[in-house]
Amino acid sequence: MSLELNQEKCLACGGCVSLCPKDALEIKNGELTINHDKCVKCGTCVKFCPVKALKINK
Protein backbone atom coordinates (compact mmCIF):
# COMPACT_ATOMS: atom_id res chain seq x y z
CA MET A 1 0.00 0.00 0.00
CA SER A 2 1.30 3.46 -0.82
CA LEU A 3 0.17 7.01 -1.45
CA GLU A 4 0.46 7.84 -5.12
CA LEU A 5 0.57 11.29 -6.66
CA ASN A 6 -0.43 12.10 -10.20
CA GLN A 7 1.84 15.05 -10.90
CA GLU A 8 -0.01 15.84 -14.15
CA LYS A 9 -3.24 16.50 -12.29
CA CYS A 10 -1.75 18.19 -9.20
CA LEU A 11 -2.04 22.00 -9.12
CA ALA A 12 0.49 22.24 -6.24
CA CYS A 13 -2.14 24.22 -4.33
CA GLY A 14 -0.74 23.00 -1.02
CA GLY A 15 -4.10 22.52 0.70
CA CYS A 16 -3.19 18.95 1.62
CA VAL A 17 0.11 19.93 3.26
CA SER A 18 -1.26 21.31 6.53
CA LEU A 19 -3.84 18.50 6.73
CA CYS A 20 -1.20 15.81 6.91
CA PRO A 21 -1.01 14.57 10.51
CA LYS A 22 2.53 13.25 9.92
CA ASP A 23 3.97 16.27 8.10
CA ALA A 24 4.77 13.99 5.15
CA LEU A 25 3.81 16.42 2.38
CA GLU A 26 5.66 19.46 1.12
CA ILE A 27 5.80 21.72 -1.95
CA LYS A 28 9.33 21.67 -3.35
CA ASN A 29 10.33 23.40 -6.57
CA GLY A 30 6.67 24.10 -7.32
CA GLU A 31 5.67 20.44 -6.99
CA LEU A 32 4.04 18.45 -4.23
CA THR A 33 6.33 15.81 -2.75
CA ILE A 34 5.53 12.86 -0.49
CA ASN A 35 7.85 11.61 2.23
CA HIS A 36 6.89 7.94 2.09
CA ASP A 37 8.78 7.15 5.29
CA LYS A 38 6.51 9.50 7.24
CA CYS A 39 3.23 8.76 5.37
CA VAL A 40 0.81 6.49 7.26
CA LYS A 41 -1.66 6.23 4.35
CA CYS A 42 -4.51 7.72 6.38
CA GLY A 43 -6.12 9.15 3.23
CA THR A 44 -6.86 12.63 4.59
CA CYS A 45 -5.07 14.31 1.67
CA VAL A 46 -6.88 12.04 -0.78
CA LYS A 47 -10.23 13.13 0.64
CA PHE A 48 -9.23 16.78 0.38
CA CYS A 49 -7.65 16.96 -3.08
CA PRO A 50 -9.78 19.22 -5.32
CA VAL A 51 -8.63 17.40 -8.47
CA LYS A 52 -8.15 13.79 -7.28
CA ALA A 53 -4.42 13.90 -7.88
CA LEU A 54 -3.74 11.67 -4.86
CA LYS A 55 -4.78 8.10 -4.27
CA ILE A 56 -3.87 5.19 -2.06
CA ASN A 57 -2.75 2.20 -4.06
CA LYS A 58 -3.79 -1.04 -2.50
Added chain:
Amino acid sequence: MTNKTQTAIDFEDEYDVIIVGAGPGGSIAARDCAERGLKTLVIERRAELGTPVRCGEGLGEAWMKIADIEYDSDWCKRETKGAVVYPPNEKSLKIDPENKGYVIERKIFEKKLAEQAGRKGAKYMLKTRAKRAIVEENEDGEKEVKGIVVENDEGEEKEYRAKIVIAADGVDSKIARSAGLNTSNPIKDMDSGYEYEMTNLSFTEEDSKYIHIWLGNDISPGGYVWAFFKDKDVANVGIGINPPKAEKSAKQYLDEWIRNHPEYFEDAVVTEKKGGGIPLGEPIEKPYMNGLMVIGDAAHMVNPIHGGGMGQAMESARIAAEIAQKAIEKEDYSAEVLSEFSEIWWEKRGNQLKDIQKVRNFAESLTDKDLNKLREIIGEDEVLDLVDASNLKKFVKLFKGSPKIAMKAAKHLR
Protein backbone atom coordinates in the same frame (compact mmCIF):
# COMPACT_ATOMS: atom_id res chain seq x y z
CA MET B 1 32.94 51.59 -8.10
CA THR B 2 30.45 52.31 -5.39
CA ASN B 3 30.75 51.78 -1.68
CA LYS B 4 27.89 49.31 -1.76
CA THR B 5 28.99 45.88 -0.68
CA GLN B 6 25.69 44.25 -1.52
CA THR B 7 23.65 43.94 -4.68
CA ALA B 8 20.16 42.56 -5.24
CA ILE B 9 21.58 39.04 -5.36
CA ASP B 10 23.81 39.23 -2.29
CA PHE B 11 22.57 38.73 1.22
CA GLU B 12 23.87 39.23 4.69
CA ASP B 13 23.91 36.48 7.27
CA GLU B 14 21.81 38.38 9.82
CA TYR B 15 18.68 40.52 9.70
CA ASP B 16 16.40 42.19 12.19
CA VAL B 17 13.38 40.46 10.70
CA ILE B 18 13.06 37.53 8.32
CA ILE B 19 9.64 37.06 6.73
CA VAL B 20 8.85 33.70 5.18
CA GLY B 21 6.46 34.03 2.23
CA ALA B 22 5.89 36.91 -0.17
CA GLY B 23 2.11 36.80 -0.47
CA PRO B 24 0.03 39.83 0.47
CA GLY B 25 0.69 39.30 4.19
CA GLY B 26 4.44 38.80 3.81
CA SER B 27 4.97 41.80 1.57
CA ILE B 28 2.88 44.16 3.70
CA ALA B 29 4.87 42.99 6.74
CA ALA B 30 8.08 43.62 4.76
CA ARG B 31 6.98 47.09 3.69
CA ASP B 32 6.03 48.09 7.23
CA CYS B 33 9.13 46.57 8.85
CA ALA B 34 11.44 48.29 6.35
CA GLU B 35 9.58 51.57 6.78
CA ARG B 36 10.10 51.25 10.52
CA GLY B 37 13.82 51.07 9.88
CA LEU B 38 14.25 47.34 10.44
CA LYS B 39 16.68 45.36 8.32
CA THR B 40 14.25 43.05 6.58
CA LEU B 41 14.60 39.93 4.42
CA VAL B 42 11.76 38.10 2.66
CA ILE B 43 12.29 34.45 1.71
CA GLU B 44 10.03 33.16 -1.05
CA ARG B 45 10.03 29.69 -2.56
CA ARG B 46 8.51 30.68 -5.88
CA ALA B 47 10.48 32.00 -8.84
CA GLU B 48 7.70 34.46 -9.66
CA LEU B 49 5.47 36.25 -7.18
CA GLY B 50 1.71 35.87 -7.43
CA THR B 51 1.70 32.52 -9.18
CA PRO B 52 0.20 29.94 -9.01
CA VAL B 53 -2.95 31.76 -7.95
CA ARG B 54 -4.92 29.89 -5.29
CA CYS B 55 -7.64 32.42 -4.68
CA GLY B 56 -10.94 33.92 -5.88
CA GLU B 57 -9.20 37.31 -6.01
CA GLY B 58 -11.95 39.34 -4.31
CA LEU B 59 -10.83 42.18 -2.01
CA GLY B 60 -13.10 44.58 -0.11
CA GLU B 61 -12.28 48.27 -0.31
CA ALA B 62 -12.21 48.50 3.49
CA TRP B 63 -9.23 46.13 3.56
CA MET B 64 -7.26 48.39 1.25
CA LYS B 65 -7.58 51.21 3.78
CA ILE B 66 -6.56 48.89 6.61
CA ALA B 67 -3.53 47.71 4.60
CA ASP B 68 -2.72 51.27 3.48
CA ILE B 69 -2.74 50.47 -0.21
CA GLU B 70 -4.26 52.61 -2.93
CA TYR B 71 -6.45 51.82 -5.88
CA ASP B 72 -4.26 50.87 -8.84
CA SER B 73 -5.77 50.18 -12.25
CA ASP B 74 -2.94 47.73 -12.94
CA TRP B 75 -4.35 45.20 -10.51
CA CYS B 76 -7.86 46.40 -9.56
CA LYS B 77 -9.54 44.69 -12.49
CA ARG B 78 -13.18 45.44 -11.77
CA GLU B 79 -15.14 47.24 -9.10
CA THR B 80 -17.91 45.14 -7.61
CA LYS B 81 -21.07 46.84 -6.39
CA GLY B 82 -22.25 44.00 -4.23
CA ALA B 83 -23.36 40.41 -4.36
CA VAL B 84 -26.14 38.31 -5.84
CA VAL B 85 -26.91 35.28 -3.68
CA TYR B 86 -28.80 32.29 -5.12
CA PRO B 87 -30.44 29.76 -2.80
CA PRO B 88 -30.90 26.26 -4.24
CA ASN B 89 -34.13 27.26 -6.05
CA GLU B 90 -32.15 30.13 -7.64
CA LYS B 91 -34.62 32.83 -6.54
CA SER B 92 -31.79 35.28 -6.12
CA LEU B 93 -31.28 38.11 -3.64
CA LYS B 94 -29.29 41.17 -4.65
CA ILE B 95 -27.20 42.87 -1.99
CA ASP B 96 -25.87 46.42 -2.38
CA PRO B 97 -23.70 47.14 0.65
CA GLU B 98 -22.12 50.52 1.37
CA ASN B 99 -18.64 49.08 1.07
CA LYS B 100 -17.57 48.20 -2.43
CA GLY B 101 -14.85 45.84 -3.45
CA TYR B 102 -12.58 44.86 -6.28
CA VAL B 103 -11.72 41.72 -8.11
CA ILE B 104 -7.98 41.89 -8.46
CA GLU B 105 -5.23 40.40 -10.59
CA ARG B 106 -3.21 38.72 -7.91
CA LYS B 107 -0.18 38.08 -10.11
CA ILE B 108 0.24 41.83 -10.54
CA PHE B 109 -0.90 42.72 -7.01
CA GLU B 110 1.75 40.59 -5.29
CA LYS B 111 4.49 42.00 -7.46
CA LYS B 112 3.38 45.57 -6.79
CA LEU B 113 3.38 44.96 -3.03
CA ALA B 114 6.90 43.53 -3.25
CA GLU B 115 8.02 46.56 -5.27
CA GLN B 116 6.68 48.86 -2.56
CA ALA B 117 8.45 46.87 0.14
CA GLY B 118 11.63 46.83 -1.92
CA ARG B 119 11.57 50.61 -2.33
CA LYS B 120 11.39 50.91 1.45
CA GLY B 121 14.51 48.77 1.75
CA ALA B 122 13.29 45.19 2.23
CA LYS B 123 15.31 42.53 0.44
CA TYR B 124 13.77 39.57 -1.37
CA MET B 125 15.33 36.17 -1.85
CA LEU B 126 13.30 34.22 -4.44
CA LYS B 127 13.31 30.56 -5.49
CA THR B 128 14.52 29.73 -2.00
CA ARG B 129 12.75 27.22 0.17
CA ALA B 130 12.59 27.92 3.89
CA LYS B 131 13.24 24.42 5.21
CA ARG B 132 12.81 25.01 8.91
CA ALA B 133 13.16 27.49 11.72
CA ILE B 134 16.43 27.64 13.64
CA VAL B 135 15.34 26.84 17.17
CA GLU B 136 17.75 27.27 20.06
CA GLU B 137 17.48 27.33 23.80
CA ASN B 138 17.47 30.84 25.24
CA GLU B 139 18.83 32.04 28.62
CA ASP B 140 15.65 30.89 30.36
CA GLY B 141 16.00 27.41 28.93
CA GLU B 142 13.06 27.95 26.58
CA LYS B 143 12.90 27.34 22.83
CA GLU B 144 13.45 30.46 20.77
CA VAL B 145 13.37 30.96 17.01
CA LYS B 146 16.65 32.49 15.84
CA GLY B 147 16.33 32.43 12.07
CA ILE B 148 15.67 30.20 9.10
CA VAL B 149 17.45 27.35 7.36
CA VAL B 150 16.93 27.59 3.62
CA GLU B 151 17.73 25.67 0.50
CA ASN B 152 18.72 28.37 -1.95
CA ASP B 153 18.49 28.45 -5.75
CA GLU B 154 21.87 26.80 -6.05
CA GLY B 155 20.73 23.83 -4.02
CA GLU B 156 22.79 24.80 -0.97
CA GLU B 157 21.56 24.65 2.59
CA LYS B 158 22.25 27.89 4.40
CA GLU B 159 21.35 29.60 7.67
CA TYR B 160 20.06 33.15 7.97
CA ARG B 161 19.69 34.52 11.45
CA ALA B 162 17.14 37.08 12.64
CA LYS B 163 15.97 38.68 15.85
CA ILE B 164 12.40 37.97 14.79
CA VAL B 165 10.87 35.62 12.21
CA ILE B 166 7.43 36.33 10.76
CA ALA B 167 5.83 33.21 9.27
CA ALA B 168 3.63 34.33 6.38
CA ASP B 169 3.92 31.04 4.55
CA GLY B 170 0.26 30.48 3.82
CA VAL B 171 -2.08 27.57 4.06
CA ASP B 172 0.72 25.01 3.75
CA SER B 173 2.79 26.71 6.45
CA LYS B 174 5.81 24.73 7.56
CA ILE B 175 7.84 27.20 9.56
CA ALA B 176 5.67 27.54 12.65
CA ARG B 177 5.23 23.78 12.68
CA SER B 178 8.98 23.22 12.48
CA ALA B 179 9.39 25.43 15.56
CA GLY B 180 6.86 23.41 17.52
CA LEU B 181 3.67 25.47 17.09
CA ASN B 182 0.82 23.32 15.90
CA THR B 183 -0.72 25.04 12.87
CA SER B 184 -2.11 21.93 11.20
CA ASN B 185 -5.77 21.81 10.22
CA PRO B 186 -8.35 19.07 10.79
CA ILE B 187 -10.06 18.21 7.50
CA LYS B 188 -13.46 19.44 8.70
CA ASP B 189 -11.94 22.92 8.86
CA MET B 190 -10.24 22.87 5.46
CA ASP B 191 -12.45 23.53 2.46
CA SER B 192 -11.30 22.17 -0.85
CA GLY B 193 -11.30 24.82 -3.58
CA TYR B 194 -11.19 24.66 -7.35
CA GLU B 195 -11.57 27.46 -9.86
CA TYR B 196 -11.57 28.26 -13.56
CA GLU B 197 -10.78 31.66 -14.92
CA MET B 198 -13.04 32.02 -17.94
CA THR B 199 -13.64 34.46 -20.70
CA ASN B 200 -16.54 35.05 -23.11
CA LEU B 201 -19.09 34.34 -20.40
CA SER B 202 -22.77 35.10 -21.05
CA PHE B 203 -23.82 37.23 -18.09
CA THR B 204 -25.46 40.66 -18.49
CA GLU B 205 -23.26 43.71 -18.07
CA GLU B 206 -25.21 44.61 -14.90
CA ASP B 207 -24.71 41.09 -13.49
CA SER B 208 -20.98 41.34 -14.09
CA LYS B 209 -20.78 44.27 -11.66
CA TYR B 210 -21.69 41.92 -8.79
CA ILE B 211 -20.09 38.86 -7.32
CA HIS B 212 -22.40 35.85 -7.56
CA ILE B 213 -22.81 33.19 -4.90
CA TRP B 214 -24.75 29.96 -5.45
CA LEU B 215 -25.69 27.95 -2.37
CA GLY B 216 -26.89 24.39 -1.98
CA ASN B 217 -25.84 21.11 -0.41
CA ASP B 218 -26.24 19.30 -3.72
CA ILE B 219 -24.21 21.73 -5.79
CA SER B 220 -21.50 22.43 -3.23
CA PRO B 221 -21.74 20.63 0.13
CA GLY B 222 -20.56 22.84 2.99
CA GLY B 223 -19.50 25.65 0.66
CA TYR B 224 -20.62 27.61 -2.37
CA VAL B 225 -20.07 28.26 -6.05
CA TRP B 226 -18.85 31.74 -6.98
CA ALA B 227 -18.32 34.00 -9.97
CA PHE B 228 -16.05 37.02 -9.41
CA PHE B 229 -15.81 39.21 -12.49
CA LYS B 230 -12.59 40.77 -13.78
CA ASP B 231 -14.28 42.24 -16.84
CA LYS B 232 -17.80 42.15 -18.21
CA ASP B 233 -17.28 38.71 -19.73
CA VAL B 234 -14.27 37.49 -17.70
CA ALA B 235 -14.56 35.89 -14.26
CA ASN B 236 -13.13 33.48 -11.75
CA VAL B 237 -15.75 30.75 -11.48
CA GLY B 238 -14.95 28.57 -8.52
CA ILE B 239 -16.18 26.29 -5.80
CA GLY B 240 -15.36 25.50 -2.19
CA ILE B 241 -16.60 22.26 -0.63
CA ASN B 242 -16.22 20.73 2.79
CA PRO B 243 -14.52 17.37 2.12
CA PRO B 244 -16.16 15.32 4.94
CA LYS B 245 -19.59 16.27 3.55
CA ALA B 246 -18.69 15.61 -0.07
CA GLU B 247 -18.96 12.51 -2.25
CA LYS B 248 -16.93 13.88 -5.14
CA SER B 249 -13.97 16.20 -5.66
CA ALA B 250 -14.33 19.97 -5.82
CA LYS B 251 -13.56 19.86 -9.54
CA GLN B 252 -16.27 17.26 -10.17
CA TYR B 253 -18.89 19.34 -8.33
CA LEU B 254 -17.91 22.48 -10.21
CA ASP B 255 -17.86 20.74 -13.60
CA GLU B 256 -21.31 19.35 -13.00
CA TRP B 257 -22.66 22.74 -11.98
CA ILE B 258 -21.15 24.43 -15.05
CA ARG B 259 -22.69 21.81 -17.35
CA ASN B 260 -26.06 22.51 -15.76
CA HIS B 261 -25.77 26.22 -16.60
CA PRO B 262 -25.18 26.45 -20.35
CA GLU B 263 -26.92 29.84 -20.28
CA TYR B 264 -23.71 31.28 -18.81
CA PHE B 265 -21.04 28.93 -20.08
CA GLU B 266 -22.01 27.69 -23.53
CA ASP B 267 -19.59 30.04 -25.34
CA ALA B 268 -17.05 30.45 -22.53
CA VAL B 269 -13.35 29.55 -22.72
CA VAL B 270 -11.17 28.46 -19.79
CA THR B 271 -7.95 30.47 -19.53
CA GLU B 272 -6.64 29.25 -16.16
CA LYS B 273 -7.19 26.44 -13.64
CA LYS B 274 -6.59 27.02 -9.94
CA GLY B 275 -6.91 24.99 -6.77
CA GLY B 276 -6.53 25.67 -3.10
CA GLY B 277 -7.20 24.86 0.50
CA ILE B 278 -9.21 27.31 2.57
CA PRO B 279 -8.52 27.08 6.32
CA LEU B 280 -11.92 27.87 7.84
CA GLY B 281 -11.31 26.72 11.39
CA GLU B 282 -10.69 28.97 14.33
CA PRO B 283 -7.53 31.05 14.17
CA ILE B 284 -4.50 29.76 16.10
CA GLU B 285 -5.10 30.93 19.64
CA LYS B 286 -1.47 31.93 20.29
CA PRO B 287 0.18 32.67 16.94
CA TYR B 288 3.58 33.47 18.45
CA MET B 289 6.44 32.08 20.52
CA ASN B 290 9.89 33.32 21.46
CA GLY B 291 11.26 34.95 18.31
CA LEU B 292 8.30 34.09 16.04
CA MET B 293 4.98 35.58 14.94
CA VAL B 294 2.57 33.80 12.56
CA ILE B 295 0.24 35.81 10.30
CA GLY B 296 -2.51 35.30 7.72
CA ASP B 297 -3.56 31.90 6.37
CA ALA B 298 -0.65 30.25 8.20
CA ALA B 299 -2.43 31.21 11.46
CA HIS B 300 -5.88 30.39 9.97
CA MET B 301 -6.86 34.08 9.98
CA VAL B 302 -9.60 33.54 7.41
CA ASN B 303 -13.23 34.61 7.28
CA PRO B 304 -15.04 31.31 7.91
CA ILE B 305 -18.17 32.34 6.02
CA HIS B 306 -16.74 33.40 2.67
CA GLY B 307 -13.20 32.08 2.97
CA GLY B 308 -11.49 35.39 2.20
CA GLY B 309 -8.03 35.71 3.74
CA MET B 310 -6.03 38.45 1.98
CA GLY B 311 -7.42 41.27 4.12
CA GLN B 312 -6.81 39.49 7.43
CA ALA B 313 -3.30 38.56 6.29
CA MET B 314 -2.41 42.18 5.53
CA GLU B 315 -4.01 43.49 8.72
CA SER B 316 -2.16 40.97 10.89
CA ALA B 317 1.06 41.78 8.99
CA ARG B 318 0.82 45.42 9.99
CA ILE B 319 0.32 44.54 13.64
CA ALA B 320 3.24 42.09 13.52
CA ALA B 321 5.53 44.79 12.05
CA GLU B 322 4.54 47.24 14.78
CA ILE B 323 5.30 44.73 17.51
CA ALA B 324 8.53 43.62 15.82
CA GLN B 325 9.80 47.19 15.99
CA LYS B 326 8.80 47.45 19.64
CA ALA B 327 10.55 44.21 20.51
CA ILE B 328 13.71 45.20 18.65
CA GLU B 329 13.81 48.57 20.42
CA LYS B 330 13.51 46.74 23.72
CA GLU B 331 15.98 44.06 22.57
CA ASP B 332 13.51 41.55 23.92
CA TYR B 333 12.09 39.01 21.45
CA SER B 334 10.38 36.85 24.03
CA ALA B 335 6.90 35.39 23.71
CA GLU B 336 5.85 37.78 26.45
CA VAL B 337 6.67 40.82 24.32
CA LEU B 338 5.38 39.29 21.08
CA SER B 339 2.11 38.29 22.74
CA GLU B 340 0.99 41.89 22.28
CA PHE B 341 0.70 41.10 18.56
CA SER B 342 -1.80 38.38 19.38
CA GLU B 343 -3.73 40.50 21.86
CA ILE B 344 -4.16 43.38 19.43
CA TRP B 345 -5.12 41.04 16.60
CA TRP B 346 -7.72 39.13 18.63
CA GLU B 347 -9.28 42.35 19.77
CA LYS B 348 -9.33 43.92 16.29
CA ARG B 349 -10.35 40.87 14.28
CA GLY B 350 -10.02 37.49 15.95
CA ASN B 351 -13.05 37.73 18.16
CA GLN B 352 -15.19 38.80 15.22
CA LEU B 353 -13.95 35.80 13.21
CA LYS B 354 -14.90 33.57 16.14
CA ASP B 355 -18.43 34.97 16.02
CA ILE B 356 -18.57 34.48 12.26
CA GLN B 357 -17.68 30.84 12.98
CA LYS B 358 -21.09 30.57 14.66
CA VAL B 359 -22.72 31.77 11.46
CA ARG B 360 -20.74 29.17 9.53
CA ASN B 361 -21.99 26.45 11.86
CA PHE B 362 -25.56 27.73 11.46
CA ALA B 363 -25.21 27.88 7.66
CA GLU B 364 -23.78 24.36 7.55
CA SER B 365 -26.75 23.04 9.54
CA LEU B 366 -29.24 24.26 6.93
CA THR B 367 -30.83 21.92 4.38
CA ASP B 368 -31.57 23.08 0.85
CA LYS B 369 -35.21 23.47 1.87
CA ASP B 370 -34.14 25.67 4.80
CA LEU B 371 -32.02 27.82 2.48
CA ASN B 372 -34.96 28.38 0.10
CA LYS B 373 -37.19 29.25 3.06
CA LEU B 374 -34.56 31.59 4.47
CA ARG B 375 -34.59 33.55 1.23
CA GLU B 376 -38.29 34.34 1.86
CA ILE B 377 -37.68 35.46 5.43
CA ILE B 378 -34.54 37.54 5.28
CA GLY B 379 -33.45 40.50 3.18
CA GLU B 380 -30.32 42.39 2.32
CA ASP B 381 -29.70 43.82 5.82
CA GLU B 382 -29.99 40.43 7.49
CA VAL B 383 -27.53 38.85 5.07
CA LEU B 384 -25.05 41.63 5.78
CA ASP B 385 -25.55 41.13 9.53
CA LEU B 386 -24.94 37.40 9.18
CA VAL B 387 -21.77 37.87 7.14
CA ASP B 388 -20.40 40.33 9.73
CA ALA B 389 -21.81 38.40 12.71
CA SER B 390 -23.58 41.51 13.96
CA ASN B 391 -26.92 41.56 15.78
CA LEU B 392 -26.97 37.77 15.85
CA LYS B 393 -29.42 37.67 18.73
CA LYS B 394 -32.27 39.02 16.58
CA PHE B 395 -32.33 35.99 14.32
CA VAL B 396 -34.04 33.45 16.56
CA LYS B 397 -37.01 35.80 16.83
CA LEU B 398 -36.96 36.56 13.12
CA PHE B 399 -37.28 32.86 12.33
CA LYS B 400 -40.18 32.19 14.69
CA GLY B 401 -42.48 31.31 11.78
CA SER B 402 -40.11 28.50 10.77
CA PRO B 403 -39.48 26.44 13.90
CA LYS B 404 -36.82 24.21 12.34
CA ILE B 405 -34.68 27.15 11.28
CA ALA B 406 -35.37 28.95 14.57
CA MET B 407 -34.13 25.91 16.48
CA LYS B 408 -30.92 25.83 14.47
CA ALA B 409 -30.46 29.56 14.99
CA ALA B 410 -31.03 29.14 18.74
CA LYS B 411 -28.41 26.41 18.79
CA HIS B 412 -25.71 28.23 16.81
CA LEU B 413 -26.28 32.00 16.81
CA ARG B 414 -25.77 32.90 20.41
